[in-house]
Amino acid sequence: MILELSDIHKSYGRHAALKGLSLSVREGSFTALLGPSSAGKTTTLRIIGGLETVDRGAFSLYGQDALDVPVQGRDLAMVFQTFALYPHLTVAENLGYPLRRAGLSRAETATRVTETAEMLRIAHRIAVKPGQLSGGERQRVAIGRALIRKPRLLLLDEPLTNLDAKLRDEMRVELKRLHRELGITMLFATPDQLEATSMAEQIALIDDGRIIARGTPDDLYEAPRSAKVARMLGSPPANVVAGAATPRGLSLGFATLADAAHPSGQYVIRPNHLRLDPAAPDFRADVVLIEALGDSTVLHLEAGDHALRCVCFGETARTVRIGDEVPLRIDRDHLRALPEP
Ligand SMILES: Nc1ncnc2c1ncn2[C@@H]1O[C@H](COP(=O)(O)OP(=O)(O)O)[C@@H](O)[C@H]1O
Ligand SMILES: [Mg+2]
Structure with missing residues (x-):
């Protein structure tokens, strides 16, 4: 050193x-x-x-x-x-x-x-x-x-x-x-x-x-x-939510992931791992703010009492308006559990 x-x-x-x-x-x-x-x-x-x-x-x-x-x-x-x-x-x-x-x-x-x-x-x-x-x-x-x-x-x-x-x-x-x-x-x-x-x-x-x-x-x-570390790296900052293991799956408060056998704890969902998905949504959220960044769009969302951010690419994102209720899916492969504090 x-x-x-x-x-x-x-x-x-x-x-x-x-x-x-x-x-x-x-x-x-x-x-x-x-x-x-x-x-x-x-x-x-x-x-x-x-x-x-x-x-x-x-x-x-x-x-x-x-x-x-x-x-x-x-x-x-x-x-x-x-x-x-x-x-x-x-x-x-x-x-x-x-x-x-x-x-x-x-x-x-x-x-x-x-x-x-x-x-x-x-x-x-x-x-x-x-x-x-x-x-x-x-x-x-x-x-x-x-x-x-x-x-x-x-x-x-x-x-x-x-x-x-x-x-x-x-x-x-x-x-x-x-x-x-x-x-x-x-x-x-x-x-x-x-x-x-x-x-x-x-x-x-x-x-x-x-x-x-x-x-x-x-x-x-x-x-x-x-x-804290999860939020300090990555832009927009990561969503960090508490998950509880229930008989029906992992409950995040605003969504329950039935197909995910995860233990209770804190989970990191990067904004680019939340996507608009009308076909198989996990939950719906209200759009409260939209940042158009050129090649991507950041949606600020409210799902129950959770504030979430989502980054979308492509055409669909451009049709979204403030006040819309949008269907969202969480990318299972990138759902990250934080280690126990
Ligand atoms: N000469 C100084 N006198 C009083 N407080 C100071 C002085 N230098 C830094 N601080 C305080 O120490 C803390 C750390 O400051 P600093 O090292 O400049 O942070 P950073 O560079 O990360 O912004 C701050 O709260 C700052 O107000
Ligand atoms: Mg400084």
């Missing part, structure tokens, strides 16, 4: 930001720290980066206890959410700044600046000042400035949050490419599950100051260990 945090506690005044957080990251991996706002993502990265102390817990970097290692000795770089650049310096000077400060010669610095600018595809913008750059270009310079010293570990705090949707798509691909080409360990914080599942090899889910689950995107999506 390149880094290991164990049972970290951190409070700001009386407010506990981290409540026993444990996290480990493998050398060379691309790991996402995924969680909602205020979960403790930035605090965690700042502790790893040496910008924040801890109240309690253990932290090792590269196999060595690192709590007392100063920032400069950590061989890592951090890209902040607001990718602040020096406004009065050119792109080349912004990129070269960390090297000059580290005492590299002008010539060496120039070579590395060119190299880095090419890697980040901003070589043609090297002479201009940040004010003349687009948001995406500024982001690339900030990442370049972090990478130019060839750190062993790169921390990225919501690197894509401040970019518009199209740029975000582009930078997702870019970051993956950089990770592959450089082989550097990357740990990035994000509140966006799509970003995490599409980019990361490993995801650590953070909630209220603790890591509540970790694994590959597939592991966490296919076999969530709690309702």
Whole structure:
């Protein structure tokens, strides 16, 4: 493991930001720290980066206890959410700044600046000042400035949050490419599950100051260990319902699945595993809201006192109106029981 945090506690005044957080990251991996706002993502990265102390817990970097290692000795770089650049310096000077400060010669610095600018595809913008750059270009310079010293570990705090949707798509691909080409360990914080599942090899889910689950995107999506984890991955969020085993089958409150021999417990029904089915419906539900997303339609449904979501594809979905009562079928093959809490 390149880094290991164990049972970290951190409070700001009386407010506990981290409540026993444990996290480990493998050398060379691309790991996402995924969680909602205020979960403790930035605090965690700042502790790893040496910008924040801890109240309690253990932290090792590269196999060595690192709590007392100063920032400069950590061989890592951090890209902040607001990718602040020096406004009065050119792109080349912004990129070269960390090297000059580290005492590299002008010539060496120039070579590395060119190299880095090419890697980040901003070589043609090297002479201009940040004010003349687009948001995406500024982001690339900030990442370049972090990478130019060839750190062993790169921390990225919501690197894509401040970019518009199209740029975000582009930078997702870019970051993956950089990770592959450089082989550097990357740990990035994000509140966006799509970003995490599409980019990361490993995801650590953070909630209220603790890591509540970790694994590959597939592991966490296919076999969530709690309702919270099930809802944090997948969009729209999963339906989680209580099921009771009865002599007539599995009763979900709004439907009874006679052909399903399932034990009592909590069940995950992904929105794409509920489908409009007039021929063999399990139950009927009222449509309360419709989101048309282009190639798919999200139906917000009410069945008894259960709020459910369903994703539909194709023509039939387009004929549905708010207020309709629609017939639905649950895909048996994808009905997932959560483990006992
Ligand atoms: N310097 C600070 N002073 C007081 N409270 C803070 C400070 N930094 C973070 N917090 C609080 O700690 C919690 C975790 O914050 P943060 O790590 O920034 O979460 P995230 O990055 O996941 O949004 C939040 O409730 C936040 O308000
Ligand atoms: Mg943050």
